[in-house]
Amino acid sequence: MVVLASGCRDAFLQQKREATMLVELLCLLVFSVRLAHYAKVIPRDKFWKDPKNICIIVVLLLTLTDMIIYGGLKAANCYSVRWSRVLRPLLLINVTEGRQLRRAFRSIRNALPEISYVFVLFIFSVLIFSLMALKLLSKRDLKTIEGTPYFTNYLEIVFELYVLVTTANSPDVMMPAYNKSSVFAIFFILYILINTYIFMSVFLAVVFNNYKKYLKEEIQQLVRAKRHKMVRAFGVLQEQKEGGQPVVSHENWNKLVRQVRPDISNAHKELLWRVCDDDNQGFIGKVAFVQLADLLNIEVITLKSRPHPLESIIPNLYQSGPSRLLCRVVQHWGFVIAFDLIILVNAVFIGLDEENPLISNSEWFFLAIYVLEILLKLYVFEPRAFFSKHSFWNWFDTIVVFAALIATIINSALKSSGGYTSRQVLDIVFILRVLRLIRVVDRIERFRAIINTLIRIGPAILTFGQLILVVYYIFAMVGMELFKNKVKFYEDLSNPESTYCGNPLLKGSTFAQLGYCKNNFNNVVSSFILLLELTVVNQWHDILLHKHPPMLTAVTHKSALIFFVLFHVLVVIIIINIFVAFVLEAFFVEYSLGKGDLQTSLERKIEELELAVAQEKLEDNLVNAMETIDNDLGTGQSPTANLPTLLFKVASKRYRTVDALLQRMFEADLDPEDFAENDIPEDQTGNFANPTFATA
Amino acid sequence: MVVLASGCRDAFLQQKREATMLVELLCLLVFSVRLAHYAKVIPRDKFWKDPKNICIIVVLLLTLTDMIIYGGLKAANCYSVRWSRVLRPLLLINVTEGRQLRRAFRSIRNALPEISYVFVLFIFSVLIFSLMALKLLSKRDLKTIEGTPYFTNYLEIVFELYVLVTTANSPDVMMPAYNKSSVFAIFFILYILINTYIFMSVFLAVVFNNYKKYLKEEIQQLVRAKRHKMVRAFGVLQEQKEGGQPVVSHENWNKLVRQVRPDISNAHKELLWRVCDDDNQGFIGKVAFVQLADLLNIEVITLKSRPHPLESIIPNLYQSGPSRLLCRVVQHWGFVIAFDLIILVNAVFIGLDEENPLISNSEWFFLAIYVLEILLKLYVFEPRAFFSKHSFWNWFDTIVVFAALIATIINSALKSSGGYTSRQVLDIVFILRVLRLIRVVDRIERFRAIINTLIRIGPAILTFGQLILVVYYIFAMVGMELFKNKVKFYEDLSNPESTYCGNPLLKGSTFAQLGYCKNNFNNVVSSFILLLELTVVNQWHDILLHKHPPMLTAVTHKSALIFFVLFHVLVVIIIINIFVAFVLEAFFVEYSLGKGDLQTSLERKIEELELAVAQEKLEDNLVNAMETIDNDLGTGQSPTANLPTLLFKVASKRYRTVDALLQRMFEADLDPEDFAENDIPEDQTGNFANPTFATA
Incomplete structure (x- = not known):
């Protein structure tokens, strides 16, 4: 059998x-x-x-x-x-699509020499402190809390003190010495101050600085290559105008833009032309032409006042007294506050016990209220504007509310049909319900600013996500080969083997006592989660070494140590620091710089042409009443005649690509007049094979 | 009884x-x-x-x-x-001397509003996640590893998740849910990503940015006040020269400098005058005069070639062939490497067992070698130059070696006299022995650069030390009132009370099991050490709450929670972040900027006058052969006649005061021509009552 x-x-x-x-x-x-x-x-x-x-x-x-x-x-x-x-x-x-990732890896590789100097110094410091600890503490017959000898073996001390840098064994490693005499605390305080606080800050500084330096160089090369290509395009399109200056005519320029970006409207194109051709000459020189790539990267929202569809269907009713009153009420600030209060009450109800029928039925009431809110807003604001591409929160609201409605209906249908409640559906309902509460944040301007910054650096954060995933994958593969099935997890807790994770060596170990059996390398999912726990660093020495009683490295080999130290240096010291540095830099750019030069000139032009959306209107949320037209190619009529009904607005510093964000970060250090007429070798820019480059 | x-x-x-x-x-x-x-x-x-x-x-x-x-x-x-x-x-x-501290506190106070916005958003995020956790996990009948219900009480979830932000309970809090289903890991991963990584980075960014902003404003005011005072001094000293321009004559300037800084040499004074009076006119205008305060803050090392004293006592012997050979040997790079190797061998011997008589006797050999090294160097290099103010490592070496010699002699005297070894003396011997090894670091140039930067920002770090001490003191006082004698520590481990820290409520608690009894608020010393452990954050929930079995807050009141959260926000989130930010900024200044304008012009002038110490000489460590003259006032002769025998060198970016370092940091943003002729109200600068200001 x-x-x-x-x-x-x-x-x-x-x-x-x-x-x-x-x-x-x-x-x-x-x-x-x-x-x-x-x-x-x-x-x-x-x-x-x-x-x-x-x-x-x-x-x-x-x-x-x-x-x-x-x-x-x-x-x-x-x-x-x-x-x-x-x-x-x-x-x-x-593969070509991994450009961001490749760049990040290159920057890390270039920054490595500088980082390694600091790392060697740091390791030296750990070694010196360990030697001091050995001399001071090994002869005092101290015992750890588990009764094993304390600080007697040099390599173990080095390891313990390395763990202390990550703060994972923070007071425990100090306690035996501290219990012996308070004076020894000075040793540990000095150690933590120097190695945890100062050295880790220096790591952040060095990593930040070097990463930035090399990234800047890469971006500079990229910008130079882009300009170089634009200059070549200029060479193809140019005509000789009076004075011998090579220029590009409006006609050629229009053709080019239509080919490169068929999705932008004629009005938008006209606006860009006006920014380039500031003096209205009908042709542009090289400098103005080269800007085009950057200009196309600035997101311009085209707005158009458009009457509410109900106004054309049932004009009498929509324009009647009660209807107008309703519109005023919905647009009143009191309406917003009332709904904020409802959300808060809802939060309290969510927190209360679900078993109570009053509470569970109240959910229907809240759902009805939210649906009503959305319907009212749709009655007042133009629907296509309400669901425009840039109205993130409107989309968020509607999706969450309607998903919650559907899930709640399914859930109660399941319940009434068989008395059976699907746990999965209920979970989704709960998550959606709680998500609804997030909306409150959007109401307060300061919060919105912080969240907008976070959303803006989102794409860049995703690059780090990729980076970390790649590193995790490599470590997961190695970890699975080394440690697979050393530790087993039993779903069935009554199985006697589950108390020691199926490995007799772990009987009575901290690892098993803390119930860490599922922290293993048996499959990809648990490997990734384990690596995440190692990234957070706390308790990693317990997780990875399954330490004591049968002493260090009972189950796993000492190689586990090398595995972890490598992981710690690569992920925690380098990548996480770069991540922190990146968030820091993005916030500093937000704080210290205004808008870019080109963006400013575009905005000035919009102002000049009296096409700007009034600022108060925007802040009044009335922008929702306008429509975004993204495809307005069919009009055919002269775009200028079309202009007065259109309004433009430069999207608030949103970046279409990570490159644009990075370029923005280092803009102050880039020379706008540097056209790099002297050819850069193609392969050095490393982008020839990249078919997506032209649109960047 | x-x-x-x-x-x-x-x-x-x-x-x-x-x-x-x-x-x-x-x-x-x-x-x-x-x-x-x-x-x-x-x-x-x-x-x-x-x-x-x-x-x-x-x-x-x-x-x-x-x-x-x-x-x-x-x-x-x-x-x-x-x-x-x-x-x-x-x-x-x-008190007046607390100026740095006052400024740091003011900066923190000013930055608080901005920080609080992020903090509220962060707390909101924790609350939302907690609510989600409550809905998802409370009804699943999960148990923690201790058997208590898992995630059933909202407030406890909020607390646990707040602890998770500090990573102190990292995998433990997740394990019950993770053991139930791997899907729940997503919840915790998202939580850690958003709250631990992103929000903590945002905190660092906001704290850094605001602290810097306000500090810059303060420094700007200070610089303006300084310039204003210099302008007033100019008004007092000025004479009307041809052309109607008010000027200050060399004579008056000399008198002023002699009064303000009686300690600088005539030659140095002459050099400063030449920097001010670039055109050699015999008088200086307002702009040049105002620089004086900053000029005096640049540390100039005056060097003077001086023969070795032995050369004048026993010239024949010192100039003889073997003596010259010895000098060449000592100055050879092989000598340095040989001693580095000896230090490494010594490190191995230190690590070996002290009980072995061979090992303990080898210590005498190493001591003799080190003493010999110092004597040889003193024979070759001029002693006063060897022990000059700026030769940090020479001083360090000599003190450590001779202290070790004395301590070792005392130790063996004690041992041979009564067979009794004083533990304290032995400890000192050990520490000194290990400290000797640090010298190796100084040999490698990259390491020296990093360490120099750290030494340079040392004074500023001390300001943070004060800041933290003040905050610790306040928390220690409150802690002592609230928690004194709740937990007792027994030196005598055989006392049965020691297993539960003298408090029956702690029987079987994690706190007692981990042997944390000495982590208490019973006296100032243990309070400070406890607060340091809380700063390091790991295990703080165990330390402070003495949690479980009798559930949360068995011994201490729930107020302990408020106590810790306040401490965490103030010390870990704000002060430690400012500290990190400060180290970062100092390193960035090091990396990105060259020397200051004034420093550059001073160096240029030194070059021009052909008084510079040749760079190769300096790097060759031969600078030791020159003497620093700090008091050379009695010469009386014309300083210019004196010049050719003197050499100057601008000390490598060392800052006399923290103010100078800060001013250097924000130099790029300060307008050098801004004399603030319009009076600033005295009390606004807040420095009138400060008698030490004039020397700043």
Whole structure:
């Protein structure tokens, strides 16, 4: 019976393995086809000069080799390791879409030498302190709280003090010495001050500074390459006008813009032309032409007053006294405050016990109120403006409220039909209900400003997300090879093995006592969560080493230590610091700088042409009553004649791309007149093979 | 017997109390006398306008009142609280010497509104997440590892999640939900991402930015006030020269400098004059005159080649062949490397077991080697140059080696006399031995650069030390009133009470199990150490709340929570962030900026006059062969005649005062031509009453 079951499992595992390998082969095929396509499109010498392509080819070949070896060994029932899995992130980094990621990695790689100096100094400091601790404490016969000798082995001291830098074992490591004499506390205070506070700050400073330096250089190169390409485009389009100055006519410029960005409206195009051709000459010079790429990157909201559809359908009713009163009420600030109060009351009700029928029924009341609010707003404001692309909170509100409505209906239907409540549906209902409360934040201007900044740096944060995912993936793969199934988690807590995670070595260990069995490397999901816990740093020494009683490294090898220290240095010291530095920099840019030069001149032009949306109107939220037109190409009539009914507004410092944000960050250090007439080698900018570059 | 002992103790406590109060009265008297002296020196209306003086008077009166009430109540055997102790730091802040501290506090106070917005948003986020956790997890009958219900009470969830922001309970708080289903990990990951990483970075950004903004304003005011005073001094000293331009003659300028800084040499003075009077006219205008204060703040090292004293005593021997060879050997880079290797070997020996007679005797060998090294260097280099003010590492070496020599001799004398080894002496020996190893760092240039930056910002770090001490003191006082003697520490571990810290409520608690009994508020020392542990944050919930089994807040009141959250916000979120920000800023200034304008012009002038110490010489450490003359006033001869034998060097960006460092940080934003001719109200600069200001 057992043999049969085990045979079954083996067969199942076999099948699973085959399926995974099939998927992998498919992926390899896709990458190969993609690469072959590239090789066809791009000139031969360029293709072979690009390190990205070579890297992809090498990784593909290595993966194929690994798969063959693995398959062969498995067929012969030998143990083998799928080592090529570690290489997979290289594919992700090297495909063209990974540009942000590639840049981040390059910056980190360039900053490494400087960081390593500080790191060596830091390690030296830890070693010196450890030596001092050994001399001061090893002969005093102190015991840890578990009864093991305290601070007697140099390597263990180094390890404990390294852990102390991460503050994970903060008072515990000090207690035996401190209990002996308060004087020893001075040693630990000095240690924490120097290594935790000062050195970690220095790390942040050095990481920040170097990362920024290299990122700036990259952005500078990118901007230079962009300008260079614009100059070349200028060379193609130019005509010789009076005075011998090469210029581009309005007509050619229009054609170009229509080709590059078919989605922008004629009015918007006209506006951009006016910014370029400030003197109304009908043609523009090189300097003005080169701006175009940046100009297109500034998001301009085109607004158009448009009557409410109900006004044309039932004009009498919509214009009647009660209807006008209703509009005034909904637009009154008291209406907003009333709904804020309702949300607060709702928050209290959510917090109360769900079992109470009064509470659970009140949900229907609140839902009705919220739906009513949205309907009222739709009655007052023009619907297409209400759901325009830039009205984030309106979308958020509507989606959350209606999703909650649907989920609540499904839930009560399930309940009344079989008395059965689906936990999943209920969870969704709860989450949606709580999400509704977030809206209150938007009401207070200061909060909105902070959140807007966060949303603005969102895309850049996602780049870090990718970066961390790639690093996590590599560590997860290595961790799975090293530590897989050393620790098991049992869903069934009554299983006696669950008290020691299925590993007799862990009997009575802190790891098992704290119930950390699920913190293991048995599959990708739990590996990622475990790595996240290691990133947060607290308790990592317990998690990773399954320490004591049978002393350090009972279950895992000492290599676990190297694994963690590498992870800590790479993720916590470098990447998290870069992340913090990035958020800092973004906030400083927000605080210290106004708008960019180009943006300012665009806004000035809008003002000049008297097309600006009045500021008070905007702040009054009345912008909702206007419509955003994003596709207004069919009009055909002269755009200038069209202008008076249109209003423009430069979107409040939103960046279409991460590049634009970065360029904005380093704008002060970039020379606007630097056209880099002297050719930069194509391959140095590293962007030739990038088909998406032209739109950047 | 017990009654008698208790009576004795009472009498002892009574005596101790009386002694403390006597000391306190004395202190009050000193402060009052000081204040009375001030009131006499400073004009009456200025004195009463200064908020510092009024604050001191109020604190003194309140303290006196408190002492009288306390004495009366104690005499009547009533319980009373010495609440005025909390006010004591105000005295420290408000005495004139606390200027740095006052400025730091002012900056924090000014930055508070902006910080509080982010804080409210952050708390809102915690509350929303807690509500979501309550709805998602409370009905699932989950249990914590201790068997108590998991996430059922809203306030407890809020608390747990607040603790999670500090990462102190990192995986534990997640484990029950994670064990139930991996999906819940998403909730915690999102929470940590948003609240720990993003919000804490935003805090750092906002704190940094606001602190810097207000500090810059203060420094700007200070610089303006300084310039204003210099302009007034100019008005007093000016003479009308040809062309009607008011100028100051060399003679008057010399007199002024001699009065302000009697310690600088004639040659140095001459150099400064040449920087001011660039065109060699014999007089200087207002702009050049106003620079004087800043010029005096630049540290100039005056160097003078001087023969070795042995050369004049025994010229034949010193100039002989073997002696010259010795000099060459000592100055050779191989000598340095040889000693680095010896230090490394020494490090290994220190790490080995002391009991081994070979090891303990080797210490004599190493000591002899080190003493020999110092003697050799003294033979080769001029002794007064070797021990000049700026040769930090020479001083360090010599002191550490000779202190170790003395301590080792004392130790072996004690050992051989009675076979008794004093632990204290041995500890000192060990510490000194390990300290010797630090010297290796100085050999590598990159390390030296980092350490120099750290030393440079040292004084500013001390200001933060004061700041933290003041805040610690206030919290220690409040903590002692609230929590004193709730937990007792027993030196004697065999005492059964020691297993539960003398408090039956703590039987079986984590707090007692981890042996945290000494983490208490029973006296000032342990309070400070406890607060430091709270600053490091890890395990603070165990330390402060003595949680579980008898649930939260068994020993201490729920007020402990408020106490900690206040402490956390003030110390960890605000002050530590400012500290980090300060270190960051100092490093950025180091990285991004070169030397200041004035410093550059001073260096240029030194170059011009061909008085510069050759750069290679300096780097070759040969600067040690030159002598620093700090008092060279008696020469009387024309300083210019003296010049060729003297060499100058601007000390590598060392700042005499924290103000100079701060001014340097914000230099780019200060207008050098802004003389603020329009009077600033004296009291606004807030520095009239400050007698030390004139030297700043």
